[in-house]
Amino acid sequence: MLKRLNIYFKEMYPIVPRLLLGIIIFLEIHFILLLNYGVKTFSIGIGEVVGSFTIFSFLFTLRIADDLKDYETDLVLFPKRALPSGRVKKKDLKIFVTILIFITCILNFAFMNNIPFFIILYIYGGLMSVWFFKKHKIQKSLPLALVTHNPVQMIMNIYIISYTCIKYDLYPFTLTSFLVALTLYFPALIWEISRKIRAPKDETEYTTYSKLFGYKKVTRFVLILTLIDVVTNFLLVYRLNRIAVLVLALNAAWITWKFISYMKDPTQYKIVNKVERYTYVLETTMVLVVAIYLLVGYI
Structure with missing residues (x-):
């Protein structure tokens, strides 16, 4: 066994x-x-x-x-x-x-x-x-x-x-605790939907959100969720590290561009791969914010 x-x-x-x-x-x-x-x-x-x-x-x-x-x-x-x-x-x-x-x-x-x-x-x-x-x-x-x-x-x-x-x-029961509850919820939700978005030519018997609703509508929905996720993280790190806010903004701009590009041509890449890269940068930034703050305080 x-x-x-x-x-x-x-x-x-x-x-x-x-x-x-x-x-x-x-x-x-x-x-x-x-x-x-x-x-x-x-x-x-x-x-x-x-x-x-x-x-x-x-x-x-x-x-x-x-x-x-x-x-x-x-x-x-x-x-x-x-x-x-x-x-x-x-x-x-x-x-x-x-x-x-x-x-x-x-x-x-x-x-x-x-x-x-x-x-x-x-x-x-x-x-x-x-x-x-x-x-x-x-x-x-x-x-x-x-x-x-x-x-x-x-x-x-x-x-x-x-x-x-x-x-x-x-x-x-504060806005802070509510935002913290969301901080890892949205990335999980975004990833879960994105992994079931495919280009029309890649659809199989496996049920996907893109097969049910069309890849453009689902991608647009995930983009909206991602922007909400960005806002929650902005609010949590703004007082802790200003540099992190810039990193999060650049990451948000990059993934937005990838979503828009995917809606124009879904055959160029799998959107879930870009979502995973966005999530890695996001979570690494959040972890570094904590580590830097604990080590040296405000920057």
Whole structure:
């Protein structure tokens, strides 16, 4: 079983990069919130470690749940993947994810201060894994799957925000906390839609947003979401680092140009590749803002 799981880890969820991602997501939201609240005295302890692991663990659990619930579809559309190809068995993933969830629960109940939000996060994840008991409706509707599944990113952000607010006794219901909740929600939403936009000649049996609504309309919608995302990040970093605002503005101008160019000719590149590059620059900038502020203060 361990050999088969190792195949799954390598192909579907590489451990080290995804663990690093969990740490970055947790600490980015944690410190962006603190810095915008003006908190300058803080400490990193077991809570931050467990919180970062929880983000990694939860995203891992979602990955496995998706592969299990989409197994029949993947047999047809993605037969070479680890699970549908038979190189990994369903039983392997079920045993592993049960152990992973058990460890995550023990750590949270032992060390975290936001247990109700942890429970809400995993209840929502559990409902996603069973299609909210409406598989016959949701599985057939790409937009319905989006509006029911994508909010999990927001709930995950709120899990982190709740920990930070409780630890530092911060009032949670502010514009700042609302913007921080959005800071990683919009990139996830933008990517999720963009990866299902294709040029007309590249459409297959696989259902995409471009097949449903036309690539121009969907691309224009994603552009609007991206500009909203830019505004939320401007508001969060403006007081912390003016140089970062310039970087974000240039990044926004670049991705806008790419969206417009794609609407004119969708055959020149895959728009999701440009969205990923935009996201990498955005998140790297946000992380650097935190790191620079913590090291040297205002610039």
